Amino acid sequence: MSFWNQAVTEDGNEMVYFFLVMIGLSVFDIRQMKAKKQKKEMVVYLLFMLTVGVFGIFYFSDPERDSFVKVLISFLNKVR
Amino acid sequence: MLASPDKISVRQAVILFLTIVASPAIQILPRLIAETVGRAGWLAPLFSVPSFLCLVFIMQALFKKEKEANLSELFRKVFGNIPGKGVLVLYLIWLMILLGLYVRYFTERFLSSLLPDTSPAFFSITILAVVFYAVRGGIVNLARTVEFLFFIFTASFISLFLLSTANVKVINLLPVSHYDILPLMKTAYPFLAIWGYFTLIFFFGDKINDKENIRKFGLQGTVYLLLINIMLLIQTIGVYGHTLIQRLPLPYFVAIKSISLLQTIERIESIAMAFWVFVDFTIISVFLYLVISIIKSLFSLSEAKNMTSPIALFAFFFSFYIGKDRLELEHFSYYIAIPVNILLCMVMPVLLLVVGKIRKKV
Numbered sequence: 213m214s215f216w217n218q219a220v221t222e223d224g225n226e227m228v229y230f231f232l233v234m235i236g237l238s239v240f241d242i243r244q245m246k247a248k249k250q251k252k253e254m255v256v257y258l259l260f261m262l263t264v265g266v267f268g269i270f271y272f273s274d275p276e277r278d279s280f281v282k283v284l285i286s287f288l289n290k291v292r
Numbered sequence: 293m294l295a296s297p298d299k300i301s302v303r304q305a306v307i308l309f310l311t312i313v314a315s316p317a318i319q320i321l322p323r324l325i326a327e328t329v330g331r332a333g334w335l336a337p338l339f340s341v342p343s344f345l346c347l348v349f350i351m352q353a354l355f356k357k358e359k360e361a362n363l364s365e366l367f368r369k370v371f372g373n374i375p376g377k378g379v380l381v382l383y384l385i386w387l388m389i390l391l392g393l394y395v396r397y398f399t400e401r402f403l404s405s406l407l408p409d410t411s412p413a414f415f416s417i418t419i420l421a422v423v424f425y426a427v428r429g430g431i432v433n434l435a436r437t438v439e440f441l442f443f444i445f446t447a448s449f450i451s452l453f454l455l456s457t458a459n460v461k462v463i464n465l466l467p468v469s470h471y472d473i474l475p476l477m478k479t480a481y482p483f484l485a486i487w488g489y490f491t492l493i494f495f496f497g498d499k500i501n502d503k504e505n506i507r508k509f510g511l512q513g514t515v516y517l518l519l520i521n522i523m524l525l526i527q528t529i530g531v532y533g534h535t536l537i538q539r540l541p542l543p544y545f546v547a548i549k550s551i552s553l554l555q556t557i558e559r560i561e562s563i564a565m566a567f568w569v570f571v572d573f574t575i576i577s578v579f580l581y582l583v584i585s586i587i588k589s590l591f592s593l594s595e596a597k598n599m600t601s602p603i604a605l606f607a608f609f610f611s612f613y614i615g616k617d618r619l620e621l622e623h624f625s626y627y628i629a630i631p632v633n634i635l636l637c638m639v640m641p642v643l644l645l646v647v648g649k650i651r652k653k654v
Binding site (some may be wrong): 234237240244245248250256257260262263264271280281284287 | 297389390587591592593594595596599601602603605606609612613614615616620621623624626628
């Protein structure tokens with residue numbers, strides 16, 4: 213296994229672990245923000261957490277896809 | 293003005309800056325400088341000092357009137373609300389990319405030096421868990437911890453340098469001629485890309501007291517930077533020569549490995565690894581704190597401590613997604629990160645000051 217897909221464990225349950233951590237952290241943080249009545253902060257928090265969730269799904273769906281650097285360098289070469 | 297207890301001093305901010313600079317400097321500079329200049333590389337930091345001093349004076353000028361502000365507020369005030377927010381989004385994206393990059397470099401370093409058979413995810417999760425805890429504790433606690441460990445780091449670094457001097461060969465460092473001046477001037481580019489992180493520290497400028505002392509501590513920091521970087525380059529280029537250094541993935545680590553005390557105590561590279569972990573912890577913590585500081589300013593939030601969770605999760609995934617191997621990471625650092633850092637950390641403050649002076653906002 214290369215470095216590339218090392219965030220992916222052998223049992224294939226990595227997305228489940230990821231969502232468990234995400235939900236755990238979200239519950240912990242949202243309870244704190246709710247206690248302080250920080251509505252705006254809660255909205256921004258959820259926005260970022262959802263974006264990270266989408267990024268996590270994107271990564272786990274195909275960890276072997278082209279890397280960010282490769283995509284960026286190909287894009288810059290095209291622009292040139 | 294009385295110092296606020298929930299703020300750090302300029303001295304602590306400069307110490308944070310000096311510590312975060314150490315990680316990319318040790319990682320990138322010896323190879324890059326050896327490639328560009330060759331044996332005269334150890335003189336390279338001297339050529340970057342004037343530009344860095346200008347940056348220090350620019351930061352002092354920017355905060356002359358706005359002593360309680362941070363850089364985000366200055367961008368919005370000087371450029372206007374919407375263009376200012378646009379600039380902040382650029383900084384936010386770039387800092388999130390750098391955050392992922394430094395987490396990945398931390399992991400790569402362990403894999404290629406001490407623990408090659410360990411899962412990379414283990415290193416990423418460990419460092420991010422510690423950083424998560426540290427950043428949630430606030431900048432004051434982080435700065436105090438770093439301030440204490442900084443002296444141990446400096447003492448270890450200087451001790452290792454002194455122990456390496458026995459292996460330094462003069463032929464690897466001399467002769468230096470006037471033909472080296474032009475290549476030496478070119479080295480200002482990577483140096484300033486890293487030393488430019490001085491600008492980033494002021495994104496949490498609202499958490500920094502006594503900003504009238506930026507120039508004083510900035511000048512002291514410059515002397516430290518100059519000496520430490522010269523030592524780093526003498527230690528690497530001086531021990532193995534520029535031709536070998538430009539081919540090694542971790543030149544500093546290899547130079548430390550060559551140290552032998554009285555031909556009995558060897559393999560003291562674990563000391564270097566220990567302080568390397570400390571500087572990596574600091575750079576990842578500070579970048580995470582910078583990201584949440586920018587988010588706080590961008591969305592005008594009253595508190596952004598809880599944003600640590602999504603950003604830390606993002607850093608974990610992005611550290612894997614950023615590159616497939618070390619070569620891609622180095623390409624990114626050399627060809628993309630250096631020019632973007634120059635633009636955001638050196639050019640933007642100049643632009644901010646010029647526009648601010650024209651519009652009479654700073």
